[in-house]
Amino acid sequence: MHASSGTDDIDASIQDGTRAASWTPMIVIVLAQIMMIFNISTLQVSMDAIARSLGTAATTLGTAIVTYALVVAALILPGARVAQLIGSRRVFRASVGLFGIGMVVMAASFDVTLMIVAQVIAGMAAAMLVPTLVVLVADNYRGHQQAKALGWLGGAPAMGIVLAFLLAGTLTGWVGWRAMFGLLAALAIALLQFSNKLSAERKPMHVDIDWIGAALAGTAVVLISLGTSHLSSWGTLLARPDAPFSILDLSPAPLMVLIGVFLLQAFISWSRRRRELGQDSLVALEVVAGTSERAAMFSIFIVSALASAITFLIPLYIQVVQGRGSFETALSVIPFSVASFIAAVMVVRLKGRLSPAHIGRYSFLLVTLGLALLGATIRNDWSHSMVIFGMAVAGFGEGALVTLLFNVLVTASPRELAADVGSVRGITNNLATAVGTALAATLLISLLEGSVHYELVHTTELPDEVTAQVDLDSISFVSNARLERVLADTDAAPEHVAEAVRINTEARLLALKATFFALAGCALLAFFPAGALPGYVRDSTKRGASSVKDEHHHPTASSPA
Structure with a gap:
């Protein structure tokens, strides 16, 4: 198998007028x-x-x-x-x-x-x-x-x-x-x-x-990435308490994504203009x-x-x-x-x-x-x-x-x-x-968060004084063992801890x-x-030889399906 592959490489190289490289x-x-x-x-x-x-x-x-x-x-x-x-x-x-x-x-x-x-x-x-x-x-x-x-x-x-x-x-x-x-x-x-x-x-x-283009593209990528990564913590529309700032009570996350997409379009337009002027993009x-x-x-x-x-x-x-x-x-x-x-x-x-x-x-x-x-x-x-x-x-x-x-x-x-x-x-x-x-x-x-909040609202197993000691605004994907360690610092009784673990287990899977x-x-x-x-x-085999498009001989030819 290896020998035939090597022969193919040599034959192809001869056809291309080049010598097979290491x-x-x-x-x-x-x-x-x-x-x-x-x-x-x-x-x-x-x-x-x-x-x-x-x-x-x-x-x-x-x-x-x-x-x-x-x-x-x-x-x-x-x-x-x-x-x-x-x-x-x-x-x-x-x-x-x-x-x-x-x-x-x-x-x-x-x-x-x-x-x-x-x-x-x-x-x-x-x-x-x-x-x-x-x-x-x-x-x-x-x-x-x-x-x-x-x-x-x-x-x-x-x-x-x-x-x-x-x-x-x-x-x-x-x-x-x-x-x-x-x-x-x-x-x-x-x-x-x-x-x-x-x-x-x-x-x-x-x-x-093109440093201007680099600034436009780089800023766009940063804004889009940061905006999407903080949609949950900063808010998908209205600003949450963890948001670094707000604009008319709106979360900065979707605004960053919007501005990032705008700057990406500006980068494309700027690059086209430079090419039309004969400059490097x-x-x-x-x-x-x-x-x-x-x-x-x-x-x-x-x-x-x-x-x-x-x-x-x-x-x-x-x-x-x-x-x-x-x-x-x-x-x-x-x-x-x-x-x-x-x-x-x-x-x-x-x-x-x-x-x-x-x-x-x-x-x-x-x-x-x-x-x-x-x-x-x-x-x-x-x-x-x-x-x-x-x-x-x-x-x-x-x-x-x-x-x-x-x-x-x-x-x-x-x-x-x-x-x-x-x-x-x-x-x-x-x-x-x-x-x-x-x-x-x-x-x-x-x-x-939605699943946990729903369970806490509709369950009667956990008393209000226990849930009040848990920060429900910073719920994260954690193991049951870690949850038990957190609840150990609260007034939760063993049966309350067991109920909280059940809620965590079901909510994570859902x-x-x-x-x-x-x-x-x-x-x-x-x-x-x-x-x-x-x-x-x-x-x-379904078309004539003259109608077949080969990507190696016609690299720019393509037709949508």
Whole structure:
């Protein structure tokens, strides 16, 4: 199998007029991608252990994840231009080194503030690294090898999540969560040593960085992310007591989202104006000029938001609801991650039978079905076969979409726009990660609060003097053990504690189920927009040879289904 693959690469290279390149640079590139994935995955799989160590709630870890994704999304566009300014290999070394520093700070964190600082550092590094990896693939490979390399880069996240959850879960249970971040710092050092294997073909070039555009895009991303992440605590419409300020009694959260969307539109308009004047823009809007490319961007946002919500909610469920450790959490996510990786590898073969539009629609239906199964069957017993099956179905749809959409964007643009494709995909993915995690947490806490308040109003088991001693304005997703510790400082009798635990148990499960159903609805809404993806079918037997559109020979040709 390996021999035939190598022969295919050589034959394709001969046809392209190039010589087959070594796969060593691709190993370095994929490891850099996996390094970034391990950071977030470790936070997800070890959230309960980290929360206990730092003396905070498990849901606080969602703030760290959102912070990382927010920084990446805000800085990724100027980061791509910096790569052009000083050279892709130099940026790779600088960003990997900075990421390593962030992991050292993370391993040494003794409170939430330092942990968030570490994620800010890592996010700054990733903002430069994400688009640079796409450029490095274009620099090191040509023709058939480049297409294969892009496929592996697109499938690396699914593969990395499987490894990250297993390794991070094992190390957290045996050694502690800090060991995993120490290993990531060591991996950064190793990548610096092997960075000389990367091609230095693309030399630094003069680039006029659009700082006004960078300010517009960065501010928009920050406002949208912060607004969505604080909808629950600051208020979805009217300002709550925790809101830092209010405008005519309105919550600042929805206003921030509104202003952020406005600034994003202003950034697009500003970029178009600069291009018309012959000036450099922060990103080449040509990469999303077509209907198919815009459909791919929308689909990337939806599937990335859903995936981040799933990988946030499941660890929270396993560790808080079931009270299990990091290793059990890692095992619980395997059905989703393995199915995602398998689909990411297999979806390329389907392109000879189905169009990207059909694959996209079917994949979103699979994600919808998987999320609906989770909402319908999730209980306090994780071994339930239908829950595992639901995870696998959702993962299979997600993995197919990730690789498909990445290939649609890359094959639609020329090689010189590789950095722009990488930055656009990166900002969409990371903004979606921030929004998906924030909205999942917000929806979960809102449903939990509503359920708890309803129970307290309609139950007669808890006396008013006990409920008065509990802060009902700051209800969070906590374990029964932690709730019992809180009630131990009140006047609650044993029977009152038991009733409060019952309310907490039922309310948590109801909130989780409703959240999964809401996510399923979001996946279903993407079904028809996915139909605008390219409608060609490679090597179709239903049409004449002259009517078949091949994405490699006609990269800009696409037709909506």
